[in-house]
Amino acid sequence: MNIDLKGKIALIGGAQGQLTAGIREALAANGATIFDIDPAAQDASPDAPDPFLLVLVSEGANGLPAIDRGNSAERLAFSNAVRAYAGRVKRVVMIMSAAGLVPVKGFSEFSADQASLVSMTRSLAMDLAPATVVNAVAVGACEGDDGIASSRFMKHTGVKRAATLEEIIAAVLFAADPDNGYMTGHTLAVDGGWAVGYARDF
Amino acid sequence: MRADLSGQVIFVTGGAGGIGRATSHLLAANGASVVVADINEDGARAVAGELPGAIAVRMDVRNPEDAERAVQAAVAKFGKIDVLVNNAGVNTFKDRVEIDRFPKEEWHRIVGIDLDGLYVVSQAALQPMVAQGHGRIINIASVVGVTALRLQCAFAAAKAGIIHLTRAMALELGSKGILVNSLAPGSVLTEGTRQLFYGEDGSFRAQMAGFMNHIPLGRPAYVEEIAEGILFLSAPQNSYMTGHLLMVDGGWTAGYMF
Numbered sequence: 521m522n523i524d525l526k527g528k529i530a531l532i533g534g535a536q537g538q539l540t541a542g543i544r545e546a547l548a549a550n551g552a553t554i555f556d557i558d559p560a561a562q563d564a565s566p567d568a569p570d571p572f573l574l575v576l577v578s579e580g581a582n583g584l585p586a587i588d589r590g591n592s593a594e595r596l597a598f599s600n601a602v603r604a605y606a607g608r609v610k611r612v613v614m615i616m617s618a619a620g621l622v623p624v625k626g627f628s629e630f631s632a633d634q635a636s637l638v639s640m641t642r643s644l645a646m647d648l649a650p651a652t653v654v655n656a657v658a659v660g661a662c663e664g665d666d667g668i669a670s671s672r673f674m675k676h677t678g679v680k681r682a683a684t685l686e687e688i689i690a691a692v693l694f695a696a697d698p699d700n701g702y703m704t705g706h707t708l709a710v711d712g713g714w715a716v717g718y719a720r721d722f
Numbered sequence: 723m724r725a726d727l728s729g730q731v732i733f734v735t736g737g738a739g740g741i742g743r744a745t746s747h748l749l750a751a752n753g754a755s756v757v758v759a760d761i762n763e764d765g766a767r768a769v770a771g772e773l774p775g776a777i778a779v780r781m782d783v784r785n786p787e788d789a790e791r792a793v794q795a796a797v798a799k800f801g802k803i804d805v806l807v808n809n810a811g812v813n814t815f816k817d818r819v820e821i822d823r824f825p826k827e828e829w830h831r832i833v834g835i836d837l838d839g840l841y842v843v844s845q846a847a848l849q850p851m852v853a854q855g856h857g858r859i860i861n862i863a864s865v866v867g868v869t870a871l872r873l874q875c876a877f878a879a880a881k882a883g884i885i886h887l888t889r890a891m892a893l894e895l896g897s898k899g900i901l902v903n904s905l906a907p908g909s910v911l912t913e914g915t916r917q918l919f920y921g922e923d924g925s926f927r928a929q930m931a932g933f934m935n936h937i938p939l940g941r942p943a944y945v946e947e948i949a950e951g952i953l954f955l956s957a958p959q960n961s962y963m964t965g966h967l968l969m970v971d972g973g974w975t976a977g978y979m980f
């Protein structure tokens with residue numbers, strides 16, 4: 521699967537990890553010129569050329585934390601970073617945990633925090649339309665996540681396995697796709713059916 | 723987006739219509755062999771004639787024998803079905819009235835095609851898919867199945883039914899290697915909606931201006947933009963998404979614009 525990002529600038533910031541590295545690589549392979557940004561220090565320079573794409577990766581995309589916690593500083597930074605590029609960027613993609621779609625028992629702070637990014641995606645989509653579309657990707661169990669994330673998610677995952685990085689990246693590419701211009705405010709669930717309902721016969 | 727669909731057989735119901743034709747074109751352009759299935763046989767033939775390697779089949783999605791015959795024709799020609807796109811659907815244009823006056827025949831016609839028909843065709847196509855151990859089903863719902871609108875109760879119920887049926891199918895079929903997703907288009911420019919809502923130049927009739935104010939992108943979708951979502955749901959790399967409702971609605975369901 522490829523998208524045409526030749527000659528386009530992509531900014532990426534937020535949490536680091538295997539997923540962020542994979543996204544960076546995939547965007548470059550599809551032709552984008554990539555710049556890393558710090559979402560907490562965003563005041564878009566008026567002289568820099570307009571980016572086509574802004575990708576913000578939440579810490580939640582790296583799996584459930586060892587101890588329940590939210591991250592309101594991250595949310596504020598993301599919101600400021602998106603607003604700094606309003607009217608200049610064409611595609612915004614936020615990446616988070618599928619705990620933002622269905623909360624995880626024992627992780628109230630984390631679940632609420634991730635759900636807030638889903639809501640923020642919808643709200644920013646309204647604010648930035650029609651110049652910019654804003655979408656999100658919510659990640660369920662992913663290969664390379666250790667123990668807790670995978671086992672919690674896997675119990676109700678219809679396809680009974682964790683995602684590969686490539687499968688998550690496919691959704692990020694679709695959200696960044698220049699041909700995909702009518703989707704906005706949407707959160708793509710790459711979760712093997714986890715948010716859908718009971719995948720077992722009790 | 724480009725996806726490598728070479729060697730894939732994709733069966734599109736309602737393939738003669740606006741979204742169905744655009745979808746058939748985009749999937750074929752990405753290498754798929756397309757089965758264009760429609761109750762409108764001439765229309766299906768015309769679309770298949772535009773595409774290399776495509777075939778047309780006449781079928782009424784309400785009729786289980788039609789569905790079986792169409793699936794058998796596809797398997798006889800191509801040996802399998804990799805993706806079923808349940809796209810055939812109708813809404814009411816003349817009877818836009820409240821439910822207390824909504825004609826019973828209209829209710830049964832709409833639910834019969836949009837929801838019952840989707841079950842009938844899925845069941846037929848699942849026979850080869852389950853035997854193959856892989857497959858995908860993409861169900862075309864509507865924004866009206868997510869957020870209720872007035873004066874189209876049968877369509878609202880049928881489309882909401884499709885979205886939840888998609889989830890139930892995903893949970894039942896995941897362990898058989900079959901992914902099931904739905905896609906909700908917002909308002910789309912097709913011949914039908916053009917006559918009803920839009921002027922020749924794409925401008926809106928007076929009553930539509932207020933309606934467009936609720937859509938953040940401020941315009942209807944082009945059929946190609948809906949086809950792009952169907953291409954993504956068909957793409958081999960997108961293999962961990964199931965039970966999902968893909969909204970391609972210009973932000974309509976993101977929230978209230980005022």
Ligand SMILES: NC(=O)c1ccc[n+]([C@@H]2O[C@H](COP(=O)([O-])OP(=O)(O)OC[C@H]3O[C@@H](n4cnc5c(N)ncnc54)[C@H](O)[C@@H]3O)[C@@H](O)[C@H]2O)c1
Pocket residue numbers: 735736737738739740741742759760761762765781782783784809810811812813835839862863864865906907908909910911912913914915
């Ligand atoms: N156009 C829109 O604004 C819009 C919005 C939301 C959802 N949708 C949905 O998208 C799908 C395609 O719609 P479209 O706009 O391309 O409509 P369309 O009328 O252009 O095409 C529908 C096709 O379905 C076929 N069909 C109707 N009844 C059938 C039956 N019993 N058996 C087999 N085929 C049958 C028709 O012959 C036609 O070719 C539908 O499910 C529709 O509800 C459309």
